[in-house]
Amino acid sequence: VHWGDFGVPKRGLISGLVVLGVSVAAVAVLSVGVGSRFIPPAEVIGALAAPGTGFADNVVWELRIPRTAAGLLVGAALGLSGAVMQGLTRNPIADPGILGVHAGAAFGVVAAVHGFGLTHFRAYVVFAFAGAALVSGAVWLIGSRGRDGAGPAKLALAGAAVSAFVGSATSLVLFADSTAFDAFRFWSVGSLAAAKGGLLPAVAPFLLAGALLAFGVTRGLNALAMGGDVARSLGQRVGLVRAGAALAVVLLSGTAVAAVGPIGFIGLTVPHVARALAGPDYRWVLPYSALLGPLVLLAADIAGRVVAIPSEVQAGAITAAIGAPVFIWFVRRKAVHAL
Amino acid sequence: VNRALGRALRGPGFSLRYFPRGLLVATAALLGLLGLLVAAVCFGDYPLAFGQVVDALFGGSGGQAYIVQRFRLPRAVAAVLAGALLGLSGAIFQTLARNVLASPDVLGVESGAALTAVLMMLSGVSATAPLIGGAFAGAALATTAVYLLAYRNGLNGVRLILVGIGINACAVSATTYAFMLSDVHAAERAHNWMLGSFNGLGWDQVGVLAAALAVVLPLAVCLAPRLRTLALGDDVARSVGLTLERSRLALIAVGVLAAASAVAVAGPVGFVALVAPQLARRLVRRPDGGLVTAAIFGALLTAAADLAGRHVLAGADVPVGIVTALAGGPWLIYLLATRAST
Numbered sequence: 001v002h003w004g005d006f007g008v009p010k011r012g013l014i015s016g017l018v019v020l021g022v023s024v025a026a027v028a029v030l031s032v033g034v035g036s037r038f039i040p041p042a043e044v045i046g047a048l049a050a051p052g053t054g055f056a057d058n059v060v061w062e063l064r065i066p067r068t069a070a071g072l073l074v075g076a077a078l079g080l081s082g083a084v085m086q087g088l089t090r091n092p093i094a095d096p097g098i099l100g101v102h103a104g105a106a107f108g109v110v111a112a113v114h115g116f117g118l119t120h121f122r123a124y125v126v127f128a129f130a131g132a133a134l135v136s137g138a139v140w141l142i143g144s145r146g147r148d149g150a151g152p153a154k155l156a157l158a159g160a161a162v163s164a165f166v167g168s169a170t171s172l173v174l175f176a177d178s179t180a181f182d183a184f185r186f187w188s189v190g191s192l193a194a195a196k197g198g199l200l201p202a203v204a205p206f207l208l209a210g211a212l213l214a215f216g217v218t219r220g221l222n223a224l225a226m227g228g229d230v231a232r233s234l235g236q237r238v239g240l241v242r243a244g245a246a247l248a249v250v251l252l253s254g255t256a257v258a259a260v261g262p263i264g265f266i267g268l269t270v271p272h273v274a275r276a277l278a279g280p281d282y283r284w285v286l287p288y289s290a291l292l293g294p295l296v297l298l299a300a301d302i303a304g305r306v307v308a309i310p311s312e313v314q315a316g317a318i319t320a321a322i323g324a325p326v327f328i329w330f331v332r333r334k335a336v337h338a339l
Numbered sequence: 340v341n342r343a344l345g346r347a348l349r350g351p352g353f354s355l356r357y358f359p360r361g362l363l364v365a366t367a368a369l370l371g372l373l374g375l376l377v378a379a380v381c382f383g384d385y386p387l388a389f390g391q392v393v394d395a396l397f398g399g400s401g402g403q404a405y406i407v408q409r410f411r412l413p414r415a416v417a418a419v420l421a422g423a424l425l426g427l428s429g430a431i432f433q434t435l436a437r438n439v440l441a442s443p444d445v446l447g448v449e450s451g452a453a454l455t456a457v458l459m460m461l462s463g464v465s466a467t468a469p470l471i472g473g474a475f476a477g478a479a480l481a482t483t484a485v486y487l488l489a490y491r492n493g494l495n496g497v498r499l500i501l502v503g504i505g506i507n508a509c510a511v512s513a514t515t516y517a518f519m520l521s522d523v524h525a526a527e528r529a530h531n532w533m534l535g536s537f538n539g540l541g542w543d544q545v546g547v548l549a550a551a552l553a554v555v556l557p558l559a560v561c562l563a564p565r566l567r568t569l570a571l572g573d574d575v576a577r578s579v580g581l582t583l584e585r586s587r588l589a590l591i592a593v594g595v596l597a598a599a600s601a602v603a604v605a606g607p608v609g610f611v612a613l614v615a616p617q618l619a620r621r622l623v624r625r626p627d628g629g630l631v632t633a634a635i636f637g638a639l640l641t642a643a644a645d646l647a648g649r650h651v652l653a654g655a656d657v658p659v660g661i662v663t664a665l666a667g668g669p670w671l672i673y674l675l676a677t678r679a680s681t
Contacts, residue, residue: 092500093440142676153439157617158675160440164610165668171534171661176652189515265508272501317515320508328488328505331498 426637
């Protein structure tokens with residue numbers, strides 16, 4: 001398929017990707033260097049070069065590096081899953097939450113606290129992922145019934161209905177059980193601070209599988225952008241592409257939400273920015289989203305550490321506050337297209 | 340009968356198009372609504388027989404009359420009116436944006452109202468009238484901001500939605516931050532408001548809702564032909580001579596007025612605006628289920644949810660916003676799973 005009509009030359013696309021990559025690297029360095037507790041740059045570099053047992057070494061290796069790595073991985077996962085989700089539903093309002101991921105994860109956490117009395121963070125991760133997978137599975141089963149399969153409107157509606165239903169069940173439990181409410185409200189803000197070293201190796205395989213799957217369906221998503229019938233006539237196995245895309249969203253976004261809590265803004269907005277920068281070709285939209293996601297998330301996380309010293313503002317609360325004005329300015333400036 | 344074109348009632352100098360199935364569905368829903376109203380007044384901690392209710396309504400003066408006239412009837416009527424406003428608003432926005440997920444919340448009605456109401460509650464305002472006014476002003480302000488920021492040589496539907504996402508995120512984030520700064524009792528009160536409830540509403544609030552519906556419904560019916568034309572796309576609408584921006588602004592204003600009044604009085608009652616138009620069009624079996632039918636389904640769903648919310652947990656009045664999705668979700672899921680059309 002020839003995308004030249006959209007006027008984004010290939011060389012520009014590659015240099016854009018390089019600029020984004022450098023920015024992400026810069027933000028990652030900042031994230032290791034900056035915290036709510038000031039450590040002189042020389043000490044940070046010393047701790048990185050020769051790990052010891054001092055205070056600076058501890059902070060850098062035990063807190064800041066895992067947190068930065070979590071921001072990179074989760075940000076990329078959120079950006080990617082948002083782009084795949086919008087390609088799957090062809091709906092600009094559809095974030096991964098529409099597939100039931102957020103509602104399922106939240107229900108999983110509430111089930112862990114209310115049903116099993118678990119309040120350990122590790123338990124949340126397992127239950128949240130299980131909940132996200134189960135609820136998204138249900139959404140897929142309902143949305144893909146019938147002759148024409150998981151059409152965009154049907155899948156989005158099924159997701160909205162199931163999400164609202166599960167969300168209400170969660171609210172009902174929280175309304176009746178104040179212990180669960182107390183535990184839940186801290187989880188529900190979304191924060192990178194909870195991501196400790198041992199968590200990342202556990203979630204990385206899921207994220208990797210999801211990312212591979214996402215990049216595997218890019219051509220299919222390009223074809224789907226012209227409608228299911230056209231995609232079929234171009235030789236795409238539409239049902240397979242849609243199922244693969246949905247599975248990628250669940251793996252990426254389900255793992256991300258389970259690891260750091262619901263951070264909805266990135267999956268919703270980053271793909272729009274990526275599309276405005278890179279054009280409609282998902283082979284470019286996906287890598288752009290995968291870099292823009294961690295850029296926004298880490299920038300917000302750093303801002304959250306320094307904006308209210310000595311305490312911190314969670315990334316989930318500050319992402320939107322900082323990102324939204326930039327996003328509005330951006331969509332006013334750029335031409336926007338229907339999906 | 341051609342299902343898409345309906346039937347026509349013709350006389351000298353006029354013709355009126357109607358849809359037999361639409362009329363049937365709407366009538367059935369209205370009857371159901373009437374039954375729900377009766378049930379809402381009869382059932383409760385102090386059950387009343389139908390005869391007692393009739394007595395209490397017409398000239399009763401004892402405790403029963405007090406319960407019916409002061410508590411149960413205004414609450415039930417408020418649920419019906421607010422539900423109708425939300426259903427109507429949802430139908431307008433879904434058709435206008437040609438997006439099944441579009442609803443007044445997308446333009447910031449809910450988040451704007453919630454932000455001002457929560458800020459007022461956290462700073463100690465507790466009287467009802469200023470809260471309603473404040474929430475309405477917040478909703479109006481947020482949607483105006485979305486409209487103005489999205490307007491650039493005319494209105495682009497996608498840009499409108501994207502700017503709405505941005506303004507929503509700002510308002511929600513500010514609300515969350517306000518919650519974090521405030522003390523726990525005020526926060527709990529504000530949090531309960533945000534779940535939506537008809538508990539304790541009186542005739543004053545019913546008056547606000549009735550006035551809003553009396554303004555909005557006739558306007559919506561008058562604008563319905565323009566809405567149907569706009570749903571065909573900008574190019575078609577322009578080519579048949581529709582004044583695009585004026586029609587769109589009028590429809591957005593009517594939809595926002597409807598939703599903002601309901602949210603200001605009852606809090607953000609979720610899911611009604613999304614599901615009512617879908618139920619209407621799926622049961623009427625036309626792509627455009629009709630604005631009035633959507634309003635009736637909104638009323639039906641909200642009244643049923645409010646009634647259920649009073650009884651689902653023993654000893655607690657569950658906020659109606661929780662129950663609307665518990666009741667409406669499975670209904671929509673059933674329709675999605677059993678009907679072939681999208």
